[in-house]
Amino acid sequence: MFKQKITPNPNVIYSHYDNSTNKSYMVNCWPGWCLEFVSKSFGAKPVYRTAIDSFNASPYKHTNYLFPPNCDVPVWFTLAYEPAGHVALRMSDGSVYSASASNSNTAVHHSSLDALIKYYSQANPLTFLGWTEDVEGTKVIEEKSMVEDTTYDYDILSQTFKNMTGRSLSKSEFKYQIGRSWQDVLVTFYSGNEAAVWFNKAANSNKEAKKLTNGLYIVG
Numbered sequence: 001m002f003k004q005k006i007t008p009n010p011n012v013i014y015s016h017y018d019n020s021t022n023k024s025y026m027v028n029c030w031p032g033w034c035l036e037f038v039s040k041s042f043g044a045k046p047v048y049r050t051a052i053d054s055f056n057a058s059p060y061k062h063t064n065y066l067f068p069p070n071c072d073v074p075v076w077f078t079l080a081y082e083p084a085g086h087v088a089l090r091m092s093d094g095s096v097y098s099a100s101a102s103n104s105n106t107a108v109h110h111s112s113l114d115a116l117i118k119y120y121s122q123a124n125p126l127t128f129l130g131w132t133e134d135v136e137g138t139k140v141i142e143e144k145s146m147v148e149d150t151t152y153d154y155d156i157l158s159q160t161f162k163n164m165t166g167r168s169l170s171k172s173e174f175k176y177q178i179g180r181s182w183q184d185v186l187v188t189f190y191s192g193n194e195a196a197v198w199f200n201k202a203a204n205s206n207k208e209a210k211k212l213t214n215g216l217y218i219v220g
Contacts, residue, residue: 001156001182002068002133002141008041010089010097010107029099029107035136037099037107038074038087044138051076052085060133065113067131070152074135075113077126086126087135088116147177147185157185165194 016030017023029037035051048054055061055076067073070092077086088098089107096116100108110116113128120126133141147153154174161169177185 001144002071003144004071004140005142006042006044006138006140008038008072008089008140009043010041010091010109012037012040014040025105027105029105031099031102031104034087034099037097038089039136039138041089041097042074042135042138042140044136044140047136050084051087052078052083054087054136055085055129055132057137058132058134060139061130062132063130065128068141071141073131073133073141075131076129078129079120080125080127082124085129086120090131145181147180147182149175149178160186161189164189165192 011028013026013028015024016027016033016036018025018030035048035054036046039046048057067090072089072091075088075090075096077088079086086098088096088100088110090096090113094112096110096113097107098110098116098119100110100116100119108119110119117126117128133139144153147157154169154171157174157177158169161167161173
């Protein structure tokens with residue numbers, strides 16, 4: 001479970017130095033400089049020359065499509081005809097900002113990851129590599145290790161409790177969990193009297209009981 005540590009600005013304006021003209025330009029992005037755009041969006045310091053170098057160096061890679069909810073993250077690709085690879089900014093609503101256009105200093109706002117991949121499909125096809133918790137070594141999201149007083153945390157705990165007991169968690173019961181670690185809270189649910197009835201049913205069910213994290217099970 002993650003929360004945003006640095007909120008990106010996909011409309012960021014920054015100074016790009018162009019070696020071919022020996023001039024600096026104020027831009028939202030520069031064609032071919034996708035890593036610069038994403039890094040500037042997060043306010044990260046430049047470290048690597050190419051997107052593929054940055055992805056390979058990241059210790060926080062996730063090679064799947066399980067994007068953390070309510071988080072904006074970098075998404076990484078190989079390019080069929082460009083060894084430098086590509087990186088774009090995936091927003092929490094599923095849309096993607098990318099330095100895609102070869103003749104524009106404004107990032108293209110794609111409606112989805114699929115739309116981005118389709119955009120590149122003819123000229124220089126993309127292959128998805130994954131997403132990262134950082135860009136160029138700067139962490140942009142972080143794990144939520146403690147229960148916080150948020151609607152998001154309440155909804156998760158309430159639904160978990162309802163799955164296990166048949167009723168939702170009340171707001172007053174939720175308040176007692178704030179500030180505790182998620183692991184401790186789930187262990188408490190696991191050992192609670194109400195939940196014990198649920199676990200007994202799960203253990204004796206003819207349906208398959210799938211094990212989740214922290215000793216939890218779901219029957220389905």
